[in-house]
Amino acid sequence: EAGVTQFPSHSVIEKGQTVTLRCDPISGHDNLYWYRRVMGKEIKFLLHFVKESKQDESGMPNNRFLAERTGGTYSTLKVQPAELEDSGVYFCANAGSGRYNEQFFGPGTRLTVL
Amino acid sequence: RKEVEQDPGPFNVPEGATVAFNCTYSNSASQSFFWYRQDCRKEPKLLMSVYSSGNEDGRFTAQLNRASQYISLLIRDSKLSDSATYLCVVNQGYSTLTFGKGTMLLVSP
Numbered sequence: 507e508a509g510v511t512q513f514p515s516h517s518v519i520e521k522g523q524t525v526t527l528r529c530d531p532i533s534g535h536d537n538l539y540w541y542r543r544v545m546g547k548e549i550k551f552l553l554h555f556v557k558e559s560k561q562d563e564s565g566m567p568n569n570r571f572l573a574e575r576t577g578g579t580y581s582t583l584k585v586q587p588a589e590l591e592d593s594g595v596y597f598c599a600n601a602g603s604g605r606y607n608e609q610f611f612g613p614g615t616r617l618t619v620l
Numbered sequence: 621r622k623e624v625e626q627d628p629g630p631f632n633v634p635e636g637a638t639v640a641f642n643c644t645y646s647n648s649a650s651q652s653f654f655w656y657r658q659d660c661r662k663e664p665k666l667l668m669s670v671y672s673s674g675n676e677d678g679r680f681t682a683q684l685n686r687a688s689q690y691i692s693l694l695i696r697d698s699k700l701s702d703s704a705t706y707l708c709v710v711n712q713g714y715s716t717l718t719f720g721k722g723t724m725l726l727v728s729p
Contacts, residue, residue, distance in 0.1 A: 539716065611664050612663060
């Protein structure tokens with residue numbers, strides 16, 4: 507079974523530009539999560555989709571971040587306009603089928619805002 | 621107080637050594653617990669879930685103490701390939717994961 511994939515693997519943009527990150531979850535998995543790690547900090551939750559609905563977006567930093575999951579398949583996370591503090595690694599994850607809600611992560615997108 | 625706290629290390633150990641990592645969490649309502657492993661510039665990978673009774677997977681043993689809000693990971697007979705950052709992760713019941721900053725392990729020949 508293919509794992510979670512993310513695109514692009516790296517993105518370097520200038521402050522004020524827009525970037526869209528994509529996550530393709532494991533086929534058939536309803537739960538999709540976005541997390542972020544900024545330098546020197548722990549990985550932090552951004553939001554949770556169940557199919558196409560936002561179940562919890564309490565971790566989104568501000569309204570410059572917009573996540574979508576049209577049709578309940580792949581998801582995008584757009585940052586507009588990007589700021590320097592948005593630099594970090596953005597991970598997408600699927601939940602497994604276990605009772606403990608184990609989550610499996612994609613390789614991440616490393617975003618650098620200059 | 622941070623939600624999940626870990627000693628950042630690094631822990632430098634020789635091959636074959638036994639090493640233990642500890643983690644404390646602040647939310648007593650936390651429901652499930654995990655150890656993830658993260659290699660440099662890679663994604664976190666699930667190492668093991670931590671069950672109330674404690675559990676073992678080969679050279680790895682995880683323990684949970686709910687009363688003290690404490691989780692541990694023991695690695696026996698360390699291998700060079702065990703070098704990584706070990707992340708203590710807690711699910712507080714809302715399905716989202718809360719991560720510690722990780723403990724770095726360096727195993728040397």
